[in-house]
Amino acid sequence: MMEVAGPWTEVFEDSSLGGDDMLTLAAEVLPDPPSVRRSQPVRIASNRMRGGDPFSSVPSIPNPFPELCSPSKSSALIGSLPQPPSDKYLIRVYGEDVNCKSVWVGRRATARDVCHMLVQTAHCVDQENWALLEHHPTLALERCLEDHEVVLEVQGTWSPKNNTRFVFCKNYAKYEFFRNPTLFFPESMISDSADIGKELTSSELIQNLLRSGTCPEIQGFLHVKESSRKAWKKVYFFLRRSGLYSSTKGSSKEPRHLQLVADLDDLNVYSVVNSRKLYGAPADFTFCIKPPRNPTRVQDLKLLCADSEQTRTCWTSAFRLFKYGKQLQCNYQLSQSAPRSPEGCSLSYRLSKSEDTLVAMDFSGKAGGRVIQNPTEAESAEREEGRAWRRREALRCSLPNVNSAARPSSVHSSQPWFHGGTSRKEAERLIEKQGLVDGMFLIRDSQQHEQCFVLTLCFQLKSKHYLVIPCEKAGRKYFTIDDGVTLFIDLLQLVDFHQINQGILPVCLKHPCVCVAL
Template sequence: MFMRVLLRVLLPVSPPVNVRNCTGVKQLVLKVWSEDGAGKVVEIPADMTARDVCQLLVYKSHCLDDNAWTLVEHHPLLGLERCLEDHELVVQVQASMSSDSKFLFRKNYAKYEFFRNPLNFFPEQMVAWCQESDGSIPQSQLLQNFLNSSSCPEIQGYLYVKEPGRKSWKKLYMFLRRSGLYYSTKGTSKEPRHLQLLSDLDESNIFTIITGRKLHNSPTDFQFCIKPSKVRSDCKELKMLCAEDEQSRTCWMTAFRLLKYGIVLYQNYNVPQQRKSNPSHFSAPVRSVSENSLVAMDFSGRTGRVIDNPVEAQSAALEEGQTWRKRSQRMNVLGSPSPLHPSSLSTVIHRTQVWFHGRIMREEAHKMIIQQGQVDGLFLLRDSQSNPKAFVLTLCHHQKIKHFQILPCEEDGQVFFSLDDGATKFTDLIHLVEFYQLNRGVLPCKLKHPCTAVAL
């Protein structure tokens, strides 16, 4: 019988100095931070893109590369952050950042979700033709019109705009076009004489505001900001905006990216598919399916070996878990003392899974889901705050975050876990998650994307 265990790997950190490689190309130092506050220093060439840096970090941290990893530009003093586009040169972005700003390494499942499900991102009433006063774009041609530089789609609707130097907000009817973001000086009129330019797209980037509504006295929680690329820390140059709901904010921010970068975004989206047939030197070997620096090992032979194939490693982890369960159950049936009783095993076996986050608060769970994309099926599990024996499933569906309590129930002396008051019972949380990844059951959607945090 194969015996496989997981070992923690400690990776050396590169020294923070500028060096040159054997080809004479200057290597620049970049420090990237993970969600737990740990940092990693890497040396990169000046022409390295955000996607290349993510692949390098995936390789060094032994993560599974599912193309959802992203580099985040984080400004703590301004309370802003955004995900870099895969094609952006990291060195250029770093040059425009202040000394307090930093890069974060994080997953973002919504990065290209609008290519897969455009109807969820663009409400019909918010999309129109520039040339028409009230004609809407057919939904079947929506993305084609955004990507085609000769077409003129626009996003329209009300936004709250923060008045410069004050904490008051003004509600204006806005139009987002390829040439920039405009507001109407007369109701909802889009006549040229009534439109005023608020911000262009070429020299600006769009950010999420992460400080909460109290700091800026915003009318809703759905804030975002347009920041000129050359501005480092001057708040006066920021265009602070606020939408009515999450769907509207997502629509404005996604359209900004599409209108600014166009076909380049679609090329970024297609690159991972092409890379599968022509892997780069960063993508192999990825030595573990774990995203917390654990490596799968096989000790069935005379010497141990690292399991390089992620599929084999995942199969090994599932097989080992099943073996533990069977061994514990068999030993107890025979009356032999088990070193780990099934009931105690079921309460700890899930703690090595990437989707389990322990004793985090409800607010922290919300924050993690929002940061990683708010796509359907994004989920995590955590300890319950109200019941020490229970757990909570936090799940995103239709851009809303919902919580489901997982309660223990006992039957014939064995503890099970259930989401539906005992109608469907599982011996441990791993079984429960695997079931709801295949079956919706009482949930609004299947579990699709685990909300994870990597340890750099």
């Protein structure tokens, strides 16, 4: 047995020790054990300000469930969100689908600024003819914002009860009345009191007034919806700089028969979507004038209906010119002076832009080319060029390396002008929404004829539809819109050809109807 003396006493038994032999060790004989160095708390100098966030030194952790907590009570969520720029405000802009995009804009950002920003972020092909649309789904109203309008001021007039939104889309007709005023302002609708110079014709008067940023007085019959009834009444209206007037006695212009309907300074003009079904309008050419603030009742809207699209376009264009005047002309000039980006344009876009610069040339002589001045000779040269083009295409398609596998029939499905199973009514609505200008087009599947397509083209403020029929020749499949006179191996070739050659169409294809998803 072994006993160790010290602060404690322990006895060890050892079989190697015989009998009662005992080994005693004094505690002081052994040296003191070395002191153990244990970890001590380290004081960290705090550089936090009094009352600061206790988690400010902790790295921000994204919150996996942001919908379960409020940003005002969750420091983790606050740290994971991007901080808003100074003097910036967040707005939501929808594409022509259900998707939307949040954009930071300045306090004085205009519709033009927002469109330029969205063109860059959405990687749009061209930089022109984009617009912001103010859409009221509840009231079925929409209007194109002017380029100079401040976006936040427009949004501030919206009622929280209505699901009003901004829509980013094409609008080719925003300033079309500056380019073709006689189409937008027919002589029959110009008031006699606007003839300030008897030696001027109506067309010259319109040109002079548009150059100065004004508009002639407009007159004509419109259907107006009575506020307390569902019936529509036909009334004669006058649109002047001082406001919109209605005649209480036929088409009389005497001051005692004129009644003020609205003051243009406090009103905006909207087009009405599906007015026949929603408001019982006698025609689809309905527009509305209302104050910027959303009315609480439908009865507060002033609904007007025209007999044709040209009449409605004339009234709405005159409203804009009377309200904004010279500012619209400045916006138009600014849009014309904006820098172009030809490197981002597609081939079809460049062809449509260069169409107005094409002239008929004759290279048959030995002295070089000459410009054909005679219109009859130029038309004959165009027909001859078309026949030569068809002969070249027929020879190219007869080559052995050209087959259906090399040019698939579904190659058109990826083109921006192809809209698949869009109905006739929806196609007309798309073209109307993006601007009724000559040459605007789209191609869609035919709903009445199997394996056929329909070319929808805008001409003189109307939508025309042309059936694209598939046919076979020499065992090959072609497409035609002129009963086989001109054959195309696919829809891309058809579009490329009619962007330069008019053919049986009233106008060449210029502006594709494009829907952009943000």
